Amino acid sequence: xxxxxxxxxxxxxxxxxxxxxxxxxxxxxxxxxxxxxxxxxxxxxxxxxxxxxxxxxxxxxxxxxxxxxxxxxxxxxxxxxxxxxxxxxxxxxxxxxxxxxxxxxxxxxxxxxxxxxxxxxxxxxxxxxxxxxxxxxxxxxxxxxxxxxxxxxxxxxxxxxxxxxxxxxxxxxxxxxxxxxxxxxxxxxxxxxxxxxxxxxxxxxxxxxxxxxxxxxxxxxxxxxxxxxxxxxxx
Amino acid sequence: xxxxxxxxxxxxxxxxxxxxxxxxxxxxxxxxxxxxxxxxxxxxxxxxxxxxxxxxxxxxxxxxxxxxxxxxxxxxxxxxxxxxxxxxxxxxxxxxxxxxxxxxxxxxxxxxxxxxxxxxxxxxxxxxxxxxxxxxxxxxxxxxxxxxxxxxxxxxxxxxxxxxxxxxxxxxxxxxxxxxxxxxxxxxxxxxxxxxxxxxxxxxxxxxxxxxxxxxxxxxxxxxxxxxxxxxxxx
Numbered sequence: 001x002x003x004x005x006x007x008x009x010x011x012x013x014x015x016x017x018x019x020x021x022x023x024x025x026x027x028x029x030x031x032x033x034x035x036x037x038x039x040x041x042x043x044x045x046x047x048x049x050x051x052x053x054x055x056x057x058x059x060x061x062x063x064x065x066x067x068x069x070x071x072x073x074x075x076x077x078x079x080x081x082x083x084x085x086x087x088x089x090x091x092x093x094x095x096x097x098x099x100x101x102x103x104x105x106x107x108x109x110x111x112x113x114x115x116x117x118x119x120x121x122x123x124x125x126x127x128x129x130x131x132x133x134x135x136x137x138x139x140x141x142x143x144x145x146x147x148x149x150x151x152x153x154x155x156x157x158x159x160x161x162x163x164x165x166x167x168x169x170x171x172x173x174x175x176x177x178x179x180x181x182x183x184x185x186x187x188x189x190x191x192x193x194x195x196x197x198x199x200x201x202x203x204x205x206x207x208x209x210x211x212x213x214x215x216x217x218x219x220x221x222x223x224x225x226x227x228x229x230x231x232x233x234x235x
Numbered sequence: 236x237x238x239x240x241x242x243x244x245x246x247x248x249x250x251x252x253x254x255x256x257x258x259x260x261x262x263x264x265x266x267x268x269x270x271x272x273x274x275x276x277x278x279x280x281x282x283x284x285x286x287x288x289x290x291x292x293x294x295x296x297x298x299x300x301x302x303x304x305x306x307x308x309x310x311x312x313x314x315x316x317x318x319x320x321x322x323x324x325x326x327x328x329x330x331x332x333x334x335x336x337x338x339x340x341x342x343x344x345x346x347x348x349x350x351x352x353x354x355x356x357x358x359x360x361x362x363x364x365x366x367x368x369x370x371x372x373x374x375x376x377x378x379x380x381x382x383x384x385x386x387x388x389x390x391x392x393x394x395x396x397x398x399x400x401x402x403x404x405x406x407x408x409x410x411x412x413x414x415x416x417x418x419x420x421x422x423x424x425x426x427x428x429x430x431x432x433x434x435x436x437x438x439x440x441x442x443x444x445x446x447x448x449x450x451x452x453x454x455x456x457x458x459x460x461x462x463x464x465x466x467x468x469x470x
Contacts, residue, residue, distance in 0.1 A: 007253045008243050013356070015446030018242045115364070118353040121248070128367045129350075136364065211250030 001033050004219075007209035007235050010117055011044040012086025012153070019088060023049035025235060027057060033205070035059065036196065039184055043068075043085050043152050043176075047092035060187060065094050067183050068150055068176025073102035075172045076148040080107045082141035082171075085152030087112045095152055109144045113137040113156075120155040121218055126162055134159070134166040142167060151175040158222060204228060209235040236268050239454075242444035242470050245352055246279040247321025247388070254323060258284035260470060262292060268440070270294065271431065274419060278303075278320050278387050278411075282327035295422060300329050302418050303385055303411025308337035310407045311383040315342045317376035317406075320387030322347045330387055344379045348372045348391075355390040356453055361397055369394070369401040377402060386410040393457060439463060444470040 003026055005011075011019050023045045030038055038061045040046045040053065046063030053061045072081050083095045090112040099106050115133050124130050141149065149171050151157055157175050164173055191197065204226070208215045212230035219227050238261055240246075246254050258280045265273055273296045275281045275288065281298030288296045307316050318330045325347040334341050350368050359365050376384065384406050386392055392410050399408055426432065439461070443450045447465035454462050 007249060009248075013244075013449065014242060015449065018445045114357050115350070115353055115359070118350055122349050124350070129364060129371065132363045132367060136359075210253045214248065214250065 001030060001035055001205045001207065003030055003233075004206070004208045004215060005235060006211075006215050009210075010086070011042060012088050012114065012117060014044075014088060016048040016088070016092070019045055019048040020052055022235075023053060024056075027053055027061075029207070029233065031057070031059070033207075036191065037184070037187060038062070039180065040064065041180070042154060044088040047085075047089045047094040060191075062180065062183060062187065064154075064176040064180045065089075065152070066098050067179035068152060068174065069095055069098035070102055071176060071179040072148050072150040072174045073099055073106065075174050076106070078145065078147045079103070079105060080109070080144060080146045080148075082138070082144070082146035082149040083108060083110045083152050084113045084116070084137065084141075084149065084156065085110075086117065087114055089152050095150065107144070109141050109146055111137055111141055113153075116159055117153065117155045120158040120221075123221060125159055130159060130162045131166060134163055138163070138166050142171075146171060148172045148174060155222075206230040207233045209233055236265060236270055236440045236442065238265055238468075239441070239443045239450060240470060241446075241450050244445075245321070246277060247323050247349065247352060249279075249323060251283040251323070251327070254280055254283040255287055257470075258288060259291075262288050262296075264442070264468065266292070266294070268442075271426065272419070272422060273297070274415065275299065276415070277389060279323040282320075282324045282329040295426075297415065297418060297422065299389075299411040299415045300324075300387070301333050302414035303387060303409065304330055304333035305337055306411060306414040307383050307385040307409045308334055308341065310409050311341070313380065313382045314338070314340060315344070315379060315381045315383070317373070317379070317381035317384040318343060318345045318387050319348045319351070319372065319376075319384065319391065320345075321352065322349055324387050330385065342379070344376050344381060346372055346376055348388075351394055352388065352390045355393040355456075358456060360394055365394060365397045366401060369398055373398070373401050377406075381406060383407045383409060390457075441465040442468045444468055 005026055008022055036059055038059055040050055040063045043064055046065045050063035090110045096108050099108050119130050149167055160173055208230055212232055216227055240261055243257055271294055273294055275285055275298045278299055281300045285298035325345045331343050334343050354365050384402055395408055443465055447467055451462055
């Protein structure tokens with residue numbers, strides 16, 4: 001059950017208090033749909049609300065920051081890691097905390113890149129505008145000789161080609177999607193083993209809080225043709 | 236009484252239905268504060284919700300589109316007018332309707348510029364990124380030989396210098412702020428004359444739906460030092 005809070009999107013510029021409030025309402029809506037596990041698949045929501053949701057909810061709740069941090073800590077050779085994300089994610093300093101849990105001696109350089117989400121939404125993934133924006137945001141990190149760049153926002157992989165061109169081929173780009181998915185798989189297997197199977201038939205339900213039309217248009221840039229029926233829920 | 240729905244901002248990408256719902260809740264909140272006149276000072280909200288609010292509310296409600304359209308229709312000499320705004324404003328075609336009310340024979344060329352709001356919010360008002368974005372958005376309008384460009388979004392005047400550089404000095408840039416303010420003044424005078432004065436002592440109240448901190452920081456780029464006490468309201 002995929003829930004996109006498209007009416008109140010983007011979360012990246014909102015205060016922690018507002019993100020927590022919205023994350024709680026999203027979680028409650030998913031619980032009403034009978035989910036047995038929740039993935040907070042938004043870095044900003046993970047940064048501000050994960051601990052609170054884990055504390056308050058009966059079901060397991062996974063975020064994307066810890067898996068992303070682990071992947072970056074594994075990837076770096078010189079111990080100098082760049083992290084980019086929304087204002088909210090970077091302001092929370094959660095990536096720094098989680099990276100240091102993985103490896104105390106890392107040098108971590110963070111930068112909010114507020115234009116990357118609107119650029120991805122606009123579909124401007126290559127060309128002068130995204131390249132010059134990427135150069136402005138990333139040059140300070142390159143000056144710090146990072147060898148690994150962690151994409152701390154779900155939208156940023158859409159800009160990965162442009163980002164890679166700016167940082168050069170020697171910098172490894174890491175995003176948390178794959179490592180988060182692996183963690184979900186492990187947890188699902190564990191729940192299966194404990195006799196709490198999530199259900200045998202895979203099925204997708206898409207819920208959005210604003211008109212499905214724009215979601216399908218923008219979402220298909222990210223997910224290809226995977227989006228089927230979309231249900232409009234009320235926030 | 237200024238209300239900024241900063242938690243659910245931006246409106247420009249939301250569907251008409253969601254903007255109408257949010258505009259209604261904003262209007263109700265203002266009415267609870269005892270306002271006697273409402274200005275919908277957001278182009279997207281004006282585009283989708285003005286007629287509905289005018290129909291439903293007891294107090295006069297003014298939008299920004301009609302005054303802006305009038306100013307642009309007055310400014311053009313060759314009858315070729317460009318209009319830029321959010322996806323929602325341009326999609327609504329309200330500016331075209333209002334411009335044609337002013338002058339039936341106008342040639343109107345519209346373009347959504349979704350990156351201008353995030354650029355203004357980021358404070359990137361000059362330099363390569365805003366210039367290249369402006370060139371990409373505005374060149375098709377210049378190819379149509381517009382002589383007037385209507386800034387159909389409250390944020391765009393912050394980018395006016397860059398926009399003027401791209402369109403050239405022969406294109407007149409118009410925004411609706413001054414003509415809307417004149418219309419408000421006329422209406423206030425009329426209400427005064429009818430014995431319904433709004434109150435003699437000018438005072439400002441700022442209400443925002445997300446943390447005041449970011450509002451003060453970004454808002455001071457638009458309003459200078461005019462922002463005093465800010466109250467956090469709940470949406």
